[in-house]
Amino acid sequence: MGEEVKKKRRAPDPNSAKYKLGQIAAKAYSDCVEAKARGEKIGWCASNFPVEIPETLGLHVCYPENQAAAIAARGGGERMCSESEGDGYSNDICAYARISLAYMKLKKAPEQDMPQPDFVLCCNNICNCMIKWYENIAKELDIPMIMIDIPFNPDYEVSDAEVEYIEAQFWDAIHQLEDITGKKWSDERFKEVKEISGRSSRAWLKATACAKYVPSPFNGFDLLNHMAVMVTARGKAEAAEAMETLLKEYEENHKTGKSTFRTDEKYRIMFEGIACWPWLRATSTGLKSRGINMVTTIYADAFGFIYDDFKGMCRAYARVPNAMNLELSRDKRIKLCKDNHVEGLLVHTNRSCKLWSGFMAEMSKQIGQACGIPVVSFDGDQADPRNFSEAQYDTRVQGLMEIMEANKEGH
Amino acid sequence: MFTLGIDIGSTTAKAAILKDGKETVASSIVIATVGTDGVSQAIENVFRDSGLKKEDIQFTVATGYGRKTFEGADLQVSELTCHAIGVHHEFNNVRTVIDIGGQDAKVLSLNEQGRMVNFVMNDKCAAGTGRFLDVMANILHLDISQLEVEAAKATHPADISSTCTVFAESEVISQLAAGTKIPDLVAGICQSVASRVAALAKRVGVKETVCMSGGVARNAGVRTAMEKELGVRIAYSENAQLMGAFGAALYAFDKANTVNS
Ligand code: SF4
Numbered sequence: 001m002g003e004e005v006k007k008k009r010r011a012p013d014p015n016s017a018k019y020k021l022g023q024i025a026a027k028a029y030s031d032c033v034e035a036k037a038r039g040e041k042i043g044w045c046a047s048n049f050p051v052e053i054p055e056t057l058g059l060h061v062c063y064p065e066n067q068a069a070a071i072a073a074r075g076g077g078e079r080m081c082s083e084s085e086g087d088g089y090s091n092d093i094c095a096y097a098r099i100s101l102a103y104m105k106l107k108k109a110p111e112q113d114m115p116q117p118d119f120v121l122c123c124n125n126i127c128n129c130m131i132k133w134y135e136n137i138a139k140e141l142d143i144p145m146i147m148i149d150i151p152f153n154p155d156y157e158v159s160d161a162e163v164e165y166i167e168a169q170f171w172d173a174i175h176q177l178e179d180i181t182g183k184k185w186s187d188e189r190f191k192e193v194k195e196i197s198g199r200s201s202r203a204w205l206k207a208t209a210c211a212k213y214v215p216s217p218f219n220g221f222d223l224l225n226h227m228a229v230m231v232t233a234r235g236k237a238e239a240a241e242a243m244e245t246l247l248k249e250y251e252e253n254h255k256t257g258k259s260t261f262r263t264d265e266k267y268r269i270m271f272e273g274i275a276c277w278p279w280l281r282a283t284s285t286g287l288k289s290r291g292i293n294m295v296t297t298i299y300a301d302a303f304g305f306i307y308d309d310f311k312g313m314c315r316a317y318a319r320v321p322n323a324m325n326l327e328l329s330r331d332k333r334i335k336l337c338k339d340n341h342v343e344g345l346l347v348h349t350n351r352s353c354k355l356w357s358g359f360m361a362e363m364s365k366q367i368g369q370a371c372g373i374p375v376v377s378f379d380g381d382q383a384d385p386r387n388f389s390e391a392q393y394d395t396r397v398q399g400l401m402e403i404m405e406a407n408k409e410g411h
Numbered sequence: 412m413f414t415l416g417i418d419i420g421s422t423t424a425k426a427a428i429l430k431d432g433k434e435t436v437a438s439s440i441v442i443a444t445v446g447t448d449g450v451s452q453a454i455e456n457v458f459r460d461s462g463l464k465k466e467d468i469q470f471t472v473a474t475g476y477g478r479k480t481f482e483g484a485d486l487q488v489s490e491l492t493c494h495a496i497g498v499h500h501e502f503n504n505v506r507t508v509i510d511i512g513g514q515d516a517k518v519l520s521l522n523e524q525g526r527m528v529n530f531v532m533n534d535k536c537a538a539g540t541g542r543f544l545d546v547m548a549n550i551l552h553l554d555i556s557q558l559e560v561e562a563a564k565a566t567h568p569a570d571i572s573s574t575c576t577v578f579a580e581s582e583v584i585s586q587l588a589a590g591t592k593i594p595d596l597v598a599g600i601c602q603s604v605a606s607r608v609a610a611l612a613k614r615v616g617v618k619e620t621v622c623m624s625g626g627v628a629r630n631a632g633v634r635t636a637m638e639k640e641l642g643v644r645i646a647y648s649e650n651a652q653l654m655g656a657f658g659a660a661l662y663a664f665d666k667a668n669t670v671n672s
Pocket residue numbers: 065094095096097126127128129130274322352353354355356382
């Protein structure tokens with residue numbers, strides 16, 4: 001975990017994608033702090049809320065899920081979760097929510113601070129826990145909550161009726177925000193944001209698709225870090241530029257036989273679920289020490305927000321991972337497994353995220369059958385360190401490796 | 412050629428020496444947890460009983476939760492693979508292995524060649540593991556080995572519905588207070604373990620022959636309940652607890668042969 005490791009590192013290359021992406025992620029917080037200091041109204045925003053709306057309006061927002069992940073990765077998850085539990089929140093509630101609710105009250109966390117909100121932007125295309133979490137923040141801080149309802153879609157396609165339902169809400173959210181902040185919507189600016197978001201998305205999709213090369217030019221754990229920029233800043237020009245740099249680096253790595261997976265790649269797996277932030281080192285070492293590269297995750301596909309117009313954007317937000325049905329979710333993952341020569345699936349049964357883990361047992365079974373690969377799951381949590389056992393994880397990963405090894409040997 | 416397999420579990424240490432990957436020369440089970448001298452005790456036992464010395468062993472494989480902390484092995488292999496190999500060696504038509512150990516339960520799916528192709532394990536909860544039975548035996552002031560005898564005497568098995576070990580503990584205590592007979596309670600406890608693990612087995616797919624291994628397999632109460640839950644006959648060997656160590660010694664034999672060739 002972050003605090004323990006204070007190794008001397010080489011100064012990062014300011015032209016590298018890693019540096020640029022790190023700067024963008026950090027700037028998202030400092031921009032908010034500065035805007036707040038200027039007296040502008042700033043918001044807290046759900047990760048799957050249409051980021052194009054605040055971006056077009058020129059509003060600064062920060063992302064509680066992102067902050068919770070940062071706090072958890074830097075060792076503060078248990079402290080913040082316990083704080084919320086002391087306030088009466090059940091430990092069955094998502095740990096991101098518990099951390100965020102604790103932060104709302106404490107207003108400081110040495111691991112990652114962010115300014116207090118003047119409004120909250122919520123969208124339940126990710127989960128319904130989000131609604132109550134944001135409602136509580138809005139009520140406690142007495143600030144407005146803008147809510148967009150994008151229900152779980154039981155069908156494979158998004159119907160026109162659903163798009164219409166969402167579009168009306170998007171406009172309503174825009175008008176509410178105009179009233180709250182005094183900023184104005186501009187179709188011209190939206191066009192720019194849409195184009196930049198498309199550029200970022202295309203570069204991201206191509207960069208993550210470099211996992212098709214054997215060996216992969218990158219360590220899949222990179223994606224878990226870089227995706228923060230795709231979530232929060234894909235509408236910003238510097239994000240598009242950084243993603244294009246990332247793609248260039250991965251292509252270059254492939255040509256020169258390099259990789260950010262700095263050991264021999266013996267096995268390739270897909271990782272399913274949110275990262276176990278408090279145990280990132282343990283979970284990645286358990287794989288890397290065995291030559292297992294996590295080459296892909298659904299995030300590789302999830303942030304490909306490419307659309308032509310406002311309606312297309314509405315449709316795209318109804319097709320984000322947690323809002324789509326089992327069959328579509330499965331098919332997207334099967335494609336990723338096949339495109340990227342995946343030999344095994346490691347599933348994080350995330351105690352925090354009922355939505356993500358709920359149909360995972362059935363879906364991963366179907367993926368395993370369709371791809372002829374072993375599927376192994378472990379219990380963990382994206383932010384509450386108390387729900388993970390390293391020894392249990394290790395045995396499962398070793399078992400997965402032994403099956404993949406035997407498969408290779410053709411026993 | 413002699414090979415040694417050591418299975419360091421959460422509650423017991425097991426060791427086995429095999430000759431030419433076939434004949435069991437010696438085996439030992441010592442009740443002790445990881446970090447105690449149970450492992451050296453088990454190893455000492457097999458050397459003493461076989462009359463062999465360290466130098467006679469060509470290859471050693473360690474398995475189980477303590478495999479990583481044990482320094483005297485040539486290789487460490489997961490207990491999943493070792494149980495699969497051990498059980499397949501004993502029952503060559505086995506396709507499903509249910510292994511319930513001290514701190515976890517696993518169901519392995521084997522192909523026709525006896526190779527593990529998939530597995531599922533219990534989640535973070537201790538229900539459905541040996542630890543659950545230990546806790547329950549403790550409340551009833553029974554030795555773990557008495558559970559099967561008691562379960563066999565049951566006339567109306569009690570219903571233990573809580574999966575949580577702590578909740579189940581209070582459930583057992585209140586049923587005791589309400590006058591439920593001990594055999595009925597024990598049968599209910601065995602049933603509870605069986606139904607938890609059967610659900611895992613169904614997830615990975617139950618193919619016959621089904622075999623149980625691990626310490627809990629010795630308990631006929633759980634075995635019978637499992638047979639009922641799954642609707643299949645369950646094969647079982649007196650050596651159920653040693654399957655991991657046998658598998659490790661067999662793996663060692665295989666490795667030694669590869670190295671030699
Ligand atoms: S982790 Fe799951 S429950 Fe928590 S906010 Fe995200 S989608 Fe919702």
